[in-house]
Amino acid sequence: MGFSVSGSTVVILIGCLIAFSAAFTVATDSFDRITTAQDERADHLLDQQNTAIEINDVQRDNETVTVTVTNTDSTTLAIDRTDLLVDGEYRNETPTIRTGTNDELREGTNLWIPGDRLEYEIESNGDRVKIITQNGVVGSATLTEES
Incomplete structure (x- = not known):
């Protein structure tokens, strides 16, 4: 009877040691994932705080809308992750990129560097334009008739 109890x-x-080691591994992995997610969220919020855009000019000439928008803060943005809406309708237009200092065209890149301007030319009769960046910063304007 003594050996069976022992x-x-x-x-x-x-069994308890094996269960504890499995639970400890799962808990450690979960904690690491939560910490990584919190770090990524903090990085995203910092990028969002360091992003600002300014719509410089929005004009309509007959049925062509011209929109000029500048990246005015310190975050470099991706052009293909910047959205253009005209009257709430998504437009898949490729903008022209102009450098901030000498107004020359920059081609073959997807980067919207601080100080650079994007110029969109769109066929539309819409009245409102909205630009949305990859981290949620929005610029909007109302169209004016070009004289």
């Missing part, structure tokens, strides 16, 4: 106690203790 043997079963050892089996239970080994």
Whole structure:
């Protein structure tokens, strides 16, 4: 009778040790994932705080709308992740990129560097324009008739 109690106690203790090691591994992995997600969220919020755009000019000439928008803060943005809406309708237009200092065209890149301007030319009769960046910063304007 003495060995069976001791043997079963050892089996239970080994089972508890294995269960604890499995639970510890899962808890550590979960904590690492939560920490990584919090770090990524903090990075995203910092990028959002360091992003600002300014719609410089919005004009309509007959049925062509011209929109000029400048990246005015310190975050470099991706052009293909910047959305253009005209009267709430998504427009898949490729803008012209002009450098901020000498107004020359820059081609073959997807980067919208601070100080650079995007110029969109769109066929539309819409009245409102909205530009949305990759991290949620929005600029909007109402169209004016060009004289």
